[in-house]
Amino acid sequence: MLKKVLVLTLICVVLFCIAVPAEAITVREVPNPHLNNKGWVTDMANLLNAETEAQLNQLLSNLEKKTGNEIAVVTVTDTAPSSNPKQFARDLFYRWGLGKRGKTYGVLFLISKDDRK
Template sequence: MLLWPSVSHSLTVQEVPNPQQQYGGWVTDMAGVLSEETEQTLNQKISDLEAQNGTEIAVVTVRDTASEATPKAFATRLFNYWGVGKAEVNNGVLWLHSVGDRRIEIETGYGIENILPDAEVGEMINEVIIPEFREDNFDAGTLAGVEALITVLSEEEFQVSVNRPGDASSSVSDGFAEMENRGDFWIAAFVGWVASVLGYGTIYLNPREGSRCNL
């Protein structure tokens, strides 16, 4: 009797369907944790925000991020690969929920890092998202979290501006356009939010980790 080793396949960033290319939307629920109604609501709210001031929010759920070193690395690479946000103003946001890792990652472009500082996003995660996720209420937690982001971002009008020296504005494309061959050089261009979760616990900000927060 021959025993063949089982081969587990880890999802790569390139295999995550780009919702803008797939159906002109903003949500990719690969983990299957969001209802159709929630997806429709998210798509409508984000479309309204994008029409208002050009801000783009991508909402992604996956089973795990084992193809990268950390969920943070997966989120940052996906942000860059899709090119979330308008290139001239870097106003993109990527929401990544890795169910197997029990992690939430929120990546933001340079253009909104002052609008959504670490402390404010931390409060959103701790007070709005985690209480629902602890009860496996992923629809409610995702809706509440994205709505909180939209509330802040809808107050801003983004203007085309000259790129700051050394930033990665030029690496971000409109409409989640795929841009391949972006090295880790560009990773430093985006603020990374990390929520490492054991039961989606309490958030702690570690100033030495910069934009990383552990839950």
């Protein structure tokens, strides 16, 4: 199931990638989709169409119900002012508190368009 999510995410990025002007965004400015709409996808770089985003949210919600694993997908144009994408992802992961308390059942897929990572 995790392989399906990863493959679907990568396909979506390739198929729906569009040019958008780069805007610096901080970790604090990335809305937590689970708090806002009980979803798992935040597409700030506008890489996904509405249907793909809905499919990902449904797939990830079903996975969370079955396994308890929480997987979030986030797209941003770049990760400035963070020092690098890894730091941005780490800070966002901990800010959102992905996973169950006391367990490591959380995953964050970060796609940073202009960082090309």
